[in-house]
Amino acid sequence: MAKKNKLTLASVRKAAGVGVLVERTISFVGNDGEKFEGEILVKRLSHQERLEAIDAWGLEDKSKATVDQYSKAMLFAAVYSSEDEKFFSVIEDTGLVNSEIIASMSEAVEDVNDFMGKKWILNQKNSGASSSSTESAEEPSKKQKPE
Template structure:
């Protein structure tokens, strides 16, 4: 096994990399529409400070919609060096269904909700209990 260094860890996690995702939503005619977007892998610090773009005053609260808009602005891209949304206001100029599809794609890559970790924890628990059961049977 190779020695893990900070540089290797950053490269393995892919901070700053763009991950292609396909999103699906309904178009204006109600027909299904799908397209590819890129999700930028954000660092922990970037995720922790994602609402800084909202420029809120100290102790001012933000809504989940504002959080999602800030997140979409910072991690959804059309291509290399080309953010999907030019500014925060533009995140409100697309349909809610499309924004939800983008958010879910971003969550798969960045794991904002922590659900990926919970899924892995549950899978590991199942594997561990299966191994214990096998040992008992022997």
């Protein structure tokens, strides 16, 4: 069971790792057809950084942002080459790599930031917090077969 602490904004940010750069290996097929691997740093984004990432495109109406623009905005905000250098110097540079690299980077960004909540959901299931409700929902029906 997790230790209970008196929480403050600073302690929550630190515990969640907000702002921390996490090293991740990405891979893709290189020009010569061989698998190419390399390291990138992925920033653990705050909620506000996620919301504001789309601002990098300078759109007049953010509601008209495409899925592609949003996903590239996440890469622009989260992927670093070094502690003080973003991988993409301007957001338009996100389009200079192929789709396989974008997908590999996006997977690394998702792994660190858990935008979809998959890790949280898995943790809830593994902790047994909701096991009684899921167990009953998963039990097969015990109807009698007609004779």
